[in-house]
Amino acid sequence: MIQVVLKIEDLKKNYGKAEILKGISLEVKKGETKVIIGPSGTGKSTLLACVNRLVEPDHGRVLLEGEEITSRNAHKMRQKIGYVFQDFNLFNHLTALDNVRIGLIKVQKLSKEEATQIALEQLSKVGLSEKASLYPSQLSGGQKQRVAIARALAMRPKLMLFDEPTSALDPELIGEVLSVMIDLARSGMTMLVVTHELGFARTVADEIIFMENGLIVEQGPPALIFSNPQKDRTRQFLRKLTELYGEERIK
Amino acid sequence: MLLKGTLVTVELTILGLGLGFLIAVPVSFAQVYGGRVARLICSLYERTFRSIPLLVLLMLVFYGLPQIGIRFAPFVSCVLGLGIRSSAYQSQIFRGAILSVGKGQTLAALSIGMTPFESFRYIVFPQALRFSLAPWTNEFTIVLKDSSMAYALGVVELLRQGSYIISTTYEPMVIFLTCAAIYLLMTLSANKLMGYVEKKLQIPGFETKEVSH
Amino acid sequence: MSFWQIILLSMPKLLSGLTVTLYMTVFAASVGLFFGIVLCLGRVYGNKFARLLSSGFIELIRGTPMLVQLFILYYGLPVYGIRLTPLVAALIGFSINSAAYQAEYLRGSIQSIGTGQMKAALSIGMKKWQAVRCIILPQALRRVIPAWTNEFIYLLKYTSMAYIIGAPEMMAQAKFIASRNFEFFKVYLLTAAVYLSIVWVLSFVFSHLEKRLRIPGMVVTER
Numbered sequence: 001m002i003q004v005v006l007k008i009e010d011l012k013k014n015y016g017k018a019e020i021l022k023g024i025s026l027e028v029k030k031g032e033t034k035v036i037i038g039p040s041g042t043g044k045s046t047l048l049a050c051v052n053r054l055v056e057p058d059h060g061r062v063l064l065e066g067e068e069i070t071s072r073n074a075h076k077m078r079q080k081i082g083y084v085f086q087d088f089n090l091f092n093h094l095t096a097l098d099n100v101r102i103g104l105i106k107v108q109k110l111s112k113e114e115a116t117q118i119a120l121e122q123l124s125k126v127g128l129s130e131k132a133s134l135y136p137s138q139l140s141g142g143q144k145q146r147v148a149i150a151r152a153l154a155m156r157p158k159l160m161l162f163d164e165p166t167s168a169l170d171p172e173l174i175g176e177v178l179s180v181m182i183d184l185a186r187s188g189m190t191m192l193v194v195t196h197e198l199g200f201a202r203t204v205a206d207e208i209i210f211m212e213n214g215l216i217v218e219q220g221p222p223a224l225i226f227s228n229p230q231k232d233r234t235r236q237f238l239r240k241l242t243e244l245y246g247e248e249r250i251k
Numbered sequence: 252m253l254l255k256g257t258l259v260t261v262e263l264t265i266l267g268l269g270l271g272f273l274i275a276v277p278v279s280f281a282q283v284y285g286g287r288v289a290r291l292i293c294s295l296y297e298r299t300f301r302s303i304p305l306l307v308l309l310m311l312v313f314y315g316l317p318q319i320g321i322r323f324a325p326f327v328s329c330v331l332g333l334g335i336r337s338s339a340y341q342s343q344i345f346r347g348a349i350l351s352v353g354k355g356q357t358l359a360a361l362s363i364g365m366t367p368f369e370s371f372r373y374i375v376f377p378q379a380l381r382f383s384l385a386p387w388t389n390e391f392t393i394v395l396k397d398s399s400m401a402y403a404l405g406v407v408e409l410l411r412q413g414s415y416i417i418s419t420t421y422e423p424m425v426i427f428l429t430c431a432a433i434y435l436l437m438t439l440s441a442n443k444l445m446g447y448v449e450k451k452l453q454i455p456g457f458e459t460k461e462v463s464h
Numbered sequence: 465m466s467f468w469q470i471i472l473l474s475m476p477k478l479l480s481g482l483t484v485t486l487y488m489t490v491f492a493a494s495v496g497l498f499f500g501i502v503l504c505l506g507r508v509y510g511n512k513f514a515r516l517l518s519s520g521f522i523e524l525i526r527g528t529p530m531l532v533q534l535f536i537l538y539y540g541l542p543v544y545g546i547r548l549t550p551l552v553a554a555l556i557g558f559s560i561n562s563a564a565y566q567a568e569y570l571r572g573s574i575q576s577i578g579t580g581q582m583k584a585a586l587s588i589g590m591k592k593w594q595a596v597r598c599i600i601l602p603q604a605l606r607r608v609i610p611a612w613t614n615e616f617i618y619l620l621k622y623t624s625m626a627y628i629i630g631a632p633e634m635m636a637q638a639k640f641i642a643s644r645n646f647e648f649f650k651v652y653l654l655t656a657a658v659y660l661s662i663v664w665v666l667s668f669v670f671s672h673l674e675k676r677l678r679i680p681g682m683v684v685t686e687r
Contacts, residue, residue, distance in 0.1 A: 054587065075589050078589040079588070083588075085580065085584065085587075089583060091581060091585070091599050091603075093602050102599075103589065106594055106598055107588060107594070148584075152587075302660045302664065303621070303656045303659050306627070307635065307656050308656070310639070314648035315649035315650075315652045316649065318650075319649055392527075396528070396530070397529070399531040399532060400625065402531065403627075410529070410535070414539075417539070422543070423535075423540045423543055424541070424543045427535050427539065430532055431528040434527065434528045434532060435524065435527040435528050438527040438528075
């Protein structure tokens with residue numbers, strides 16, 4: 001039986017009076033890539049932030065490989081979860097290499113040599129070896145995001161979370177980040193991705209999850225969702241996206 | 252009894268601030284709109300008076316000037332000293348505020364037929380005013396606190412009043428802590444007051460950042 | 465006496481006073497930085513108690529005149545048996561005062577960094593204090609340099625207050641010479657000139673230093 005890496009049970013989160021997450025439950029098995037789509041502001045980012053406990057949920061559990069993530073063990077569990085932010089959040093005062101290395105040295109307590117080796121390896125996997133000694137402000141958006149991915153991967157996570165990784169990028173730069181993510185998915189990484197990039201979803205997703213207003217409206221394999229969505233809302237949303245981005249992008 | 256001193260402190264502050272304001276406005280103008288020479292003179296003025304300690308300035312005015320024939324009473328000397336020093340800082344505040352109003356605003360005003368004067372009066376000034384409020388509040392509290400240096404010239408403001416009381420009651424800690432409390436009360440009220448003024452004059456959507464006094 | 469005679473007479477004493485002035489400034493600026501960091505971290509990252517304590521302290525110090533604080537230290541403490549020399553009282557007073565202001569500058573600089581950096585640090589498994597030490601502080605300290613150099617110059621000017629409680633810095637020397645020779649105008653003018661030149665030189669040096677310490681590509685916002 002394939003192992004369940006991530007299990008989310010009935011997650012709820014309120015901000016003041018507003019109910020952002022109204023009870024989300026889902027499961028991601030090892031090697032699976034699941035993509036969450038849906039209108040903005042419906043709690044998708046909050047959901048991801050609750051998984052690695054950057055945000056405290058009000059109700060529900062998150063289990064990583066069977067072990068529950070609590071605020072007590074959060075920092076330890078986060079070493080096993082890679083998180084890629086929409087606005088990259090690279091450490092501005094560190095070079096690309098240092099950005100990738102710092103977690104290995106300070107958190108995993110590796111020696112400098114070991115850390116450097118791993119860091120360089122990850123940087124070359126995302127195609128940025130020559131940019132290792134540059135600072136974030138000297139990199140393009142796409143390069144920054146790839147460094148961010150390398151930084152997350154260097155920690156050897158069991159699960160990678162992507163929060164709209166390409167939304168802050170110029171159109172020409174989206175491709176380079178998506179191709180890194182596609183390679184990652186194909187190499188067997190377990191991934192939960194929030195994105196608007198339906199082309200990406202169609203290519204690598206094992207399941208599409210459509211979320212709206214803090215609830216999962218519909219989920220299923222891409223073939224089903226894209227060609228024959230069951231719910232009207234899903235249909236509407238996909239149509240809107242297709243209008244916006246053009247048929248090409250969806251293919 | 253301390254209240255008499257407090258009153259003097261308040262007088263010093265308001266007069267000093269006021270004098271500073273009167274001098275600062277034309278200076279800031281000259282710095283923004285003036286020719287090269289005017290700008291140079293004003294820069295020298297403000298650089299100089301921002302680089303000299305207030306105490307030195309006070310001494311110069313009160314002890315020094317009489318030697319070249321100009322004699323001022325202690326209170327007046329303090330107001331002069333506070334005022335001149337404050338004017339240097341206030342001119343920078345106003346200059347910065349005027350410059351923060353983008354050039355585009357003036358261009359737009361001129362393009363609908365306003366004279367330069369009108370563009371300043373109706374477009375630049377109202378916005379610059381909002382921008383100056385926060386740093387000016389800061390300056391207010393600075394002058395308030397610096398008024399305590401009038402002690403050195405013998406002016407009976409709050410601090411000196413306190414020390415007189417101590418010389419008869421021998422409770423320095425209690426008295427000075429009370430003085431401190433009064434100053435604190437004054438600075439907090441000044442901030443509250445200015446905060447209220449800021450709120451009233453606010454342009455919706457154009458909020459200035461939180462000011463830390 | 466002519467101006468030149470005054471200069472020759474006063475300069476040695478003024479310069480010796482200047483060394484004390486500079487000593488006090490450097491001491492207060494550095495000790496103030498250290499405690500400023502402590503206060504600031506307490507205020508930004510501490511628990512409720514720490515936050516209350518540090519912000520209360522900071523507001524107290526910033527809301528009262530430095531002279532009053534000096535008086536409390538020099539004239540007030542003897543009531544409890546603690547008798548400080550003017551110089552020591554001045555050093556302590558200036559350091560405490562500077563710490564409160566520097567804490568606020570640092571807090572502003574931390575806020576300007578944004579929450580994303582902390583989130584990223586936590587997301588790779590760092591603990592909060594690790595994140596503060598390795599990610600937030602290095603950036604915040606870089607950004608606070610202009611404010612720190614400003615504070616340095618501010619302290620240089622305000623150390624003149626120490627003369628009121630009898631510390632032997634430059635202002636005290638000036639008063640002494642002026643009264644001795646009854647040449648107030650010229651001596652004070654000279655003193656003003658000395659302060660002026662020091663401040664100008666320091667400003668020049670500092671702006672160069674700031675340029676060199678910049679993180680490549682990052683724009684440091686002036687206060």
